[in-house]
Amino acid sequence: MEELLEIARKASDQVEVYSLDQTADSVSFENAKLKDIDSKLQSGISLRIIKEGKLGFAFTRNLISGEEFLQNALDSLKGGVEAGFDLPATRDLAQLDTYNPAIESLTNTTIVDECNRICEMLAPRTNGQINVDAGRVTSRMRLLNSNGTDLSSRSSLYYCRTAIMYPGSYSSISRLVVFKHFEETPDEHLNFILHTYNKSLKEVSPRGGKMKVLFLPDTIYGLIWRLQSATNGKNIYEKKSPVSEKLGQEIFDRQLTIYNDPLNDDIPGARSFDDEGTPCRYFPVVENGVLKNFYYDLHYADKLKASPTGHGFRSAMWGGDSIATKPTPSLDHLFIKPGDKSLSELIKSIDRGIVIAGVLGAHSGNIPNGDFSMGLSPGLYVEKGEIVGNVKDAMVAGNVYEVMKNVLAIEDTLYPAMMGTFPAILFDSVSVATKS
Amino acid sequence: MFETLRAIISKTDADYADIRYEILRETRIVLNGAELGEIGSNTTDGYVLRVLKNGGLSTVAFTREIDAEKAIKSALENALLLSRNINEPVVFAPTEAIKGTFLPPLKEDPRGIPIAEKLELTRHYNDIPLKHEGISTTNLQYLEVAREKYFASTEGSEIREDLITTTISGLITSKDGNLIQNVRVGIGGSTGFAILRNREEKFERKTGIALDLLRAKPVGAGVYNVILNPDMAGVFTHEAFGHFSEADLVEDNPTMREKLRIGAKLGNNVLSIIDDPTTPDQLGFYKYDDEGVTARPVQLLRDGILVGRLHSRRTAASFGEPLSGHSIAEDYRFAPIIRMGNIFIQPGTNSFEELLEELGNGLYILDARGGQTSGENFTFGAQYAYRVKNGKLGEMIRDINISGNLYLTMQNITAIGNDLMLSETGGCGKGQTNIRSCMGGPHILVKSVVIGGA
Numbered sequence: 103m104e105e106l107l108e109i110a111r112k113a114s115d116q117v118e119v120y121s122l123d124q125t126a127d128s129v130s131f132e133n134a135k136l137k138d139i140d141s142k143l144q145s146g147i148s149l150r151i152i153k154e155g156k157l158g159f160a161f162t163r164n165l166i167s168g169e170e171f172l173q174n175a176l177d178s179l180k181g182g183v184e185a186g187f188d189l190p191a192t193r194d195l196a197q198l199d200t201y202n203p204a205i206e207s208l209t210n211t212t213i214v215d216e217c218n219r220i221c222e223m224l225a226p227r228t229n230g231q232i233n234v235d236a237g238r239v240t241s242r243m244r245l246l247n248s249n250g251t252d253l254s255s256r257s258s259l260y261y262c263r264t265a266i267m268y269p270g271s272y273s274s275i276s277r278l279v280v281f282k283h284f285e286e287t288p289d290e291h292l293n294f295i296l297h298t299y300n301k302s303l304k305e306v307s308p309r310g311g312k313m314k315v316l317f318l319p320d321t322i323y324g325l326i327w328r329l330q331s332a333t334n335g336k337n338i339y340e341k342k343s344p345v346s347e348k349l350g351q352e353i354f355d356r357q358l359t360i361y362n363d364p365l366n367d368d369i370p371g372a373r374s375f376d377d378e379g380t381p382c383r384y385f386p387v388v389e390n391g392v393l394k395n396f397y398y399d400l401h402y403a404d405k406l407k408a409s410p411t412g413h414g415f416r417s418a419m420w421g422g423d424s425i426a427t428k429p430t431p432s433l434d435h436l437f438i439k440p441g442d443k444s445l446s447e448l449i450k451s452i453d454r455g456i457v458i459a460g461v462l463g464a465h466s467g468n469i470p471n472g473d474f475s476m477g478l479s480p481g482l483y484v485e486k487g488e489i490v491g492n493v494k495d496a497m498v499a500g501n502v503y504e505v506m507k508n509v510l511a512i513e514d515t516l517y518p519a520m521m522g523t524f525p526a527i528l529f530d531s532v533s534v535a536t537k538s
Numbered sequence: 539m540f541e542t543l544r545a546i547i548s549k550t551d552a553d554y555a556d557i558r559y560e561i562l563r564e565t566r567i568v569l570n571g572a573e574l575g576e577i578g579s580n581t582t583d584g585y586v587l588r589v590l591k592n593g594g595l596s597t598v599a600f601t602r603e604i605d606a607e608k609a610i611k612s613a614l615e616n617a618l619l620l621s622r623n624i625n626e627p628v629v630f631a632p633t634e635a636i637k638g639t640f641l642p643p644l645k646e647d648p649r650g651i652p653i654a655e656k657l658e659l660t661r662h663y664n665d666i667p668l669k670h671e672g673i674s675t676t677n678l679q680y681l682e683v684a685r686e687k688y689f690a691s692t693e694g695s696e697i698r699e700d701l702i703t704t705t706i707s708g709l710i711t712s713k714d715g716n717l718i719q720n721v722r723v724g725i726g727g728s729t730g731f732a733i734l735r736n737r738e739e740k741f742e743r744k745t746g747i748a749l750d751l752l753r754a755k756p757v758g759a760g761v762y763n764v765i766l767n768p769d770m771a772g773v774f775t776h777e778a779f780g781h782f783s784e785a786d787l788v789e790d791n792p793t794m795r796e797k798l799r800i801g802a803k804l805g806n807n808v809l810s811i812i813d814d815p816t817t818p819d820q821l822g823f824y825k826y827d828d829e830g831v832t833a834r835p836v837q838l839l840r841d842g843i844l845v846g847r848l849h850s851r852r853t854a855a856s857f858g859e860p861l862s863g864h865s866i867a868e869d870y871r872f873a874p875i876i877r878m879g880n881i882f883i884q885p886g887t888n889s890f891e892e893l894l895e896e897l898g899n900g901l902y903i904l905d906a907r908g909g910q911t912s913g914e915n916f917t918f919g920a921q922y923a924y925r926v927k928n929g930k931l932g933e934m935i936r937d938i939n940i941s942g943n944l945y946l947t948m949q950n951i952t953a954i955g956n957d958l959m960l961s962e963t964g965g966c967g968k969g970q971t972n973i974r975s976c977m978g979g980p981h982i983l984v985k986s987v988v989i990g991g992a
Contacts (some may be wrong), residue, residue: 128614131790132790132791132793133790133792135624135625135790136620136623137623137624137790138595138596138597138620139596139601139611139616139619140596140597140598140616141596141597141599141613141616141622142598142599142600142871142908143583143598143599143600143601143602143605143608143609143610143612144599144601144871145601145602145827146582146601146794157578158578159578160578160580161580161582161602162580162582163582163583163584163602164583164602164603174578174579174580175578176577177578177579178578181567181574181577181578181653181657182572182577183574183576183577185571194758196594201819210615210619214619214623217778220625231792231793267791269793269818270794270797270913270914271793271912271914271915272787272791272911272912272913273912273913273914273915278682290865297638310759312681336570340570340571340674340675340711341674341675341713341714342674342675342718343718344716344717344718357695367673378669379779390561394847399677399989409711409735423582423871425582426564426580427580428576448889460912462910462912462916462941463908463909463910463917463918463919463939463941464909464910465908466906466907466908466909466910466917466919466939467907467919468718468719468720468917468936468937469938470711470718470720471717471718471719473937475917475919475937475990476917476939476940476990477910477912477915477916477941477990479912479915479917481986493945494915494943495915495941495942495988496915496941497759497939497941497988497989497990498757498990499937499939499990499991502770516688531992533759533990535759535762535941535988535989535990535991536988537986537988
């Protein structure tokens with residue numbers, strides 16, 4: 103890498119070399135039986151160069167010739183992609199606890215045994231189909247640039263998602279656990295899945311209309327996706343945000359505080375610097391309902407004459423390849439501040455409403471405008487504080503800038519979920535469409 | 539290349555092994571509004587090794603040749619761990635060993651066209667929406683993906699096939715005050731660069747829709763009778779029905795497998811669905827799948843009755859059904875999984891006007907914006923729609939997301955148009971992305987669809 107940095111420095115004004123080595127093992131159980139074990143051993147290098155205000159970009163899996171690789175980046179300079187920014191000189195960052203060496207001695211046999219344990223615990227207590235997906239990922243990344251930055255990060259992850267599925271479908275009640283090393287899925291999670299599934303097994307067809315809706319942590323991403331879009335520096339620059347003029351204004355209910363905290367190393371994946379070398383920090387997006395910040399990478403910070411916020415990540419959706427992806431503004435460590443009600447208290451407080459345990463189609467609809475319209479998969483119908491069954495063919499819809507003003511209460515516990523670490527949130531008066 | 543691959547699999551002490559090596563050359567040009575966000579060509583490569591031993595099947599993907607020994611060791615350990623823990627050993631349906639090369643015929647090989655010309659064409663299309671005041675921005679991407687694949691198996695197959703996909707696709711965004719609307723646009727396919735030329739009309743039409751949407755009214759939540767245009771019919775077929783024709787998704791789900799048994803009456807008599815990757819000149823074309831099986835057309839639904847399924851070698855054996863050649867990987871980072879190639883509703887006899895007349899009152903829904911399914915239930919979005927009153931098209935409406943039950947909806951498809959169209963761009967996500975996923979259909983009439991509203 104140093105060698106590549108040296109030869110690239112001679113041909114350009116600024117150089118950045120990013121490398122990533124990853125190993126992953128995944129184990130899947132379907133219908134309480136072992137189905138697949140897959141492994142990956144992947145590495146790659148990505149190069150960015152800046153010359154006369156223009157950006158060159160190249161990536162490869164196997165660095166055979168540094169000269170040829172550099173030539174690829176030099177060729178892409180000719181396209182004329184603007185780069186008005188300077189690569190940061192970052193050093194002396196706080197060490198985060200992101201890697202537990204115990205992950206190295208974790209065998210696939212142990213993971214298979216754990217999945218078997220979960221299936222054996224659940225099977226006698228439910229008629230639903232049990233699926234478990236577990237695995238581990240270890241990665242080592244390094245970031246070097248010609249301004250003296252030389253940072254590295256090593257991380258370990260063990261994950262396990264347990265689901266009980268409704269008959270005839272892939273709709274399920276599930277819980278995910280993540281650790282930096284192997285740990286058994288605690289009983290409380292398995293009991294939650296069992297209890298919630300068994301209570302909701304009956305199919306019910308309630309009337310639609312506006313009602314109380316409890317979004318469980320796994321479904322919060324359907325709402326947060328819209329906020330991520332609206333506060334992304336790229337969308338501010340491209341005039342695709344409905345809140346571009348609303349910094350300092352109350353856009354959501356005062357109970358909502360939504361922040362990015364890459365430094366929180368209690369959970370896997372913490373980072374002290376982003377994929378461009380900008381230091382990361384605690385970063386409120388919405389505080390007590392008030393819009394606080396937009397997030398930037400180096401490029402969009404430069405475009406908008408703002409300071410970089412440490413959000414330049416090579417995040418690629420839909421399983422994209424981070425080596426092949428340029429840094430882009432990205433909220434990768436989102437949290438919502440917990441409230442003061444337990445999940446059962448939240449459910450008890452619903453006279454008539456829906457608990458959403460899974461959503462379909464969160465990615466469709468007019469995301470920039472804040473609109474959502476998602477299928478319930480499943481939706482659990484609640485009457486007088488009790489789950490009485492599951493609802494099919496139903497949708498929840500609205501606009502986050504209206505719905506998120508009507509928070510009734512927030513759960514007191516956070517869970518790892520899609521797009522962040524979230525509690526369940528109870529909203530008032532959300533539109534639910536059903537067949538009846 | 540085959541020599542290296544043969545050497546790797548010959549070191550694998552297994553009942554069966556195969557290896558796929560791929561060189562992936564990708565050219566990407568990204569325009570955000572008038573600004574160039576990215577441009578360049580890059581080549582990456584890697585290997586996927588699969589091992590079947592004592593009934594355990596395991597896959598290891600690796601990117602460095604020096605990791606081959608390590609990959610073999612992990613694959614064998616995983617296969618043995620599987621074989622000790624599964625009730626039914628994995629068996630592969632027999633297939634003939636193929637030695638062959640398939641390089642697709644292209645109308646203008648994109649690899650031979652200078653990147654400056656690609657940029658110029660992308661900019662040309664990008665300028666069409668940008669010259670309108672109500673258009674706030676565009677995000678348009680030229681993407682050219684060339685997969686050069688080498689497949690070798692211990693059964694003696696040695697196959698080289700190239701898959702070359704060229705698309706220009708993205709979003710046109712309009713804005714009026716705080717109201718933001720967007721429309722997807724895409725052209726392209728697997729037949730070469732020529733398909734991208736002279737397509738101004740499509741960008742002009744989509745720009746008009748993005749502008750009109752600023753004045754369209756949101757739809758109210760409720761249950762409607764609808765006509766879906768070919769693009770929406772394609773997404774319905776792919777998302778709601780097609781995924782459950784993929785044997786790996788139902789293999790270990792006994793309740794779904796029971797509902798989806800061959801011979802089950804699932805749809806209205808007018809409904810027939812086929813997956814045919816072998817149709818020439820469409821996005822999803824391939825000759826051999828990533829297990830070295832020759833692709834073939836599969837009639838899935840005939841007159842409403844389930845008559846076929848998409849298979850890998852593993853599922854064809856476990857279901858006792860014919861091989862179909864539908865086991866496909868995104869690229870060298872992934873094991874092959876069962877994917878649709880080119881799925882569509884077969885055309886019927888009704889003209890669009892006849893469908894409107896039969897609909898009477900309802901909605902005419904156009905152009906998909908993503909969908910998802912949980913088996914029985916599906917949800918997908920549309921870009922826009924028109925109200926239909928007494929068989930006549932009325933005002934434009936927006937915020938259309940539909941949801942339904944697969945089985946009821948297939949019964950509720952009561953009339954099929956005669957105007958089949960297939961998609962030009964794809965992007966199915968099932969853990970991996972399949973950019974060549976082709977889908978389509980004619981206009982179709984569907985009764986009682988739930989619309990989420992806004």
